[in-house]
Amino acid sequence: MQTQAAHALAADPRNVQALAQEIASIPAGTDPDEALCTLLTMTLDQARMAQEGGQRFGQRCLDAVSRHLADLSRKGAVTMAGTIAIARCYVRAGLPVPAGLEPGEQPTPHQTSPHSAREDTSPEAAFAALSASLLGDIGDDPSILHQTFAEILPGIPPDARSMLCRVAAANPDPRFEQLACAWLLDTSEQVRSAALEGLADRLAAGRLSPRALGRLAVLRSWIVDDPVRRRVDALIRSAIRSGISQDTHIAPSHRIIGCHSSPIDGSGAQSLAIALQKGRSRAIAMVLLKQRFGVKDAYIVPCANAAEQRGLLQQVTTLGGPGDVSLDYVQTALSIALADGRKNAVYPAPGLADVAEACALTTLRPTQDASAQAIVSAYDPQDALASLDPDERETLIAASADWPARYPMVTNWFEDDDDIFDGVKATSTARARATWTWLETRRDFWASIIARTALLLKDQGDPQARSFAVTAHAVSHDTPLQRIPIMAAIVDQTLEASRATSVAGDDDIMALLMNLMAPPPQPAPRQPRDKPARKRVPRKPK
Structure with missing residues (x-):
């Protein structure tokens, strides 16, 4: 119910503005x-x-809420507690925090630390004092440390933010060394630059570890910006000249129990899960891939026991298919996603560095090409498909008519872009024609989804993988789309989705909002009861 209400609420910006204002204006010191x-x-x-x-x-x-928060901030109606709460909501939704929400000049961590009265207190000492309790609460989980700072940093003024990142990156605690490497993949240029400066400070102080050098050597190729990559390369060269040796034979920090993958949905999203064990503790490395966005999310989830680990893995494969894949497939899928993100100037999720280290993916690099044809070539490195005669190709393409019945996820392959039906008459014929016209502009997108599915099915030993590979080639080339059965299914599913009305109604939204935003009920006043007068008892003398 909440997911449906949230979807419908997003279509009504005024109510979202009211919701954001309620959170942004909470009094200081209030949770x-x-x-x-x-x-x-x-x-x-x-x-x-x-x-x-x-x-x-x-x-x-998103635009309406961002503007409203900026207006509230200019009017002084956003509290510091509200800023932190709003920033947390945006970060957890995978969105950048609106720039207009950034607070004005505030004291820096150095100025507000307990040691600020002492003239000889350095920013490093102030940060160490402030971070002691934070590290005690977080423990050794690098994902939680990164998430915590991701929610804190947007609420800090820009100058103080740069100083905080640089000081944290140079902090002697090895957990901050990992954090600094992850920050090189941050969406903020300011955070990336400050992290690099902190790592350089760390090297100058003789505190950069061979482990960090190995991590930098892996993730340098993931960096989208050429200037940042050149600075990382310069840092690596300086570290090698200083005598730090990179360990290229790093064993996995965890034992890999198994790898699992979800099917690929119609938006190009795919979840990968790697089951890990270290001694008696268990965890799952989770990675979310999405076409045009590369590696959308990556993190390691600790599991209380083997049963919880199995339960999480089952969730990944809920929508059909055996789910089991090889580690080689995981690395190939990640390499393609990294190349896809880089092509679209999208940084991979910083948590990918932790996943790569836990699984010893020391050779993880973007592929040279993330196109559908390149994915088909990865499926068929020996170019065996080229030897198929035309009749064999037609048979394999015709088999795509059976995909929706065999693979449940394929029934969710459809288009939902608003531009499809702009200016189109409401007749079914006109809408179908508009959908076919739209799909002509989306050949590469759908060919890539089909080719990625071929690669997945091949790893799972599914004989239908060849049908997907040949169909992907046909979609990406000049074969008329109307002659490809799966494209006709996508048209039908798109038209069906456009007719569906699955969102909650206005009454449902308002009822939910009223319940959530209403003040807590006050306890009913106690009714007086008839009871005998209390007997007066003399107090004892002290």
């Missing part, structure tokens, strides 16, 4: 209402996914 924050996070997440899918209401919602 935000978790139910409100959860709803706003879910709503922003729905708006983000709609925006990525070409649905205009998503962009309208």
Whole structure:
């Protein structure tokens, strides 16, 4: 119910603005209402996914809320506690925090530390004092440390933010060395630059470890910006000249129990899960890939026991298919996603560095090409498909008519971009014609989804993989789309999705908002009861 309400709420920016204002204006020293924050996070997440899918209401919602928060901030109606709460909602929804929400000049961590009265206190000492309790709460999990700072940094003024990142990156604690490497993949140029400066400070102080050098050597190729990559390369050369040796034979920090993959949905999203064990502790490395966005998310989830680990793995493969894949397949899928993200100037999720280290993926690099044809070539490195005669090709393409019945995820392959039906008459014929016209502009997109599915099915030993590979080649070339059965299915599913009305109604939204934003009920006044007068007892003398 909440997911449906959040989706519908995203289509009504005024109510989202009211929700954001309620959170942004909480008094200082007050904890935000978790139910409100959860709803706003879910709503922003729905708006983000709609925006990525070409649905205009998503962009309208995000723009309207961003403008409203900026107006509130200019009027002084946003509290520091509210800023932190709003920033947390945006970060958890996978969105950048609106620039207009950034607070004005605030004391830096150095100025506000308990040691600020001492003239000889350095920023490093002040940061060490401030971070002691934070590290005690977080423990050794690098993902939690990165997430915590991701939610804190947007609420810090820019100058103080740069100083904080640089000081943290140079901090002697090895956990901050890992954090600094992850920051090189941050979406903020300011954070990336400060992390590089901190790592250079770390090297100058003789504290850069061979482990960090190995991590830098792996993730340098993931960096989208050429200037940043050149600075990382210069840092690596300086480290080698200083005598630090890179260990290229790093064993996995965990034992890999198995790898699993979800099917690939119609937006190009795919989840990968790697089951890990270290002694008696268990965990799962999770990675979310999405076409045009590369590696969207990556993190390691600790599991209480083997049963919990199995339960999480089952969730990944809920939508059909055996799910089991090889580690080689995982690395290939990640390499393609890295190349796809780099082509679209999108940084991979910083948590990928932790996943790569846990699984010893020391050779993980982007492929040279992320096109559909390149993926088909990865499926068929010996070019065996080229020897198929025309009749064999036609038979394999015709087999795509059976995909929706065999693979449940294929029934979710459809288009939902608002531009498809712009200016189109409401007749079914006109809408079908518009969908076919739209798909002509999306050949590369669908060919890539089909080719990625071929690669997945091949690793799982599915004989239908060849049908997917040949069909992907046909879609990416000049074969008329109307002659490819799966494309006809995508047209039908697109038209069906456009007719569906699965969102909650206005009454449902308002009822949910009223319940969440209403003040807590006051206890009923106690009714006086008839009772005998209390007997007076003399007090004992002291």
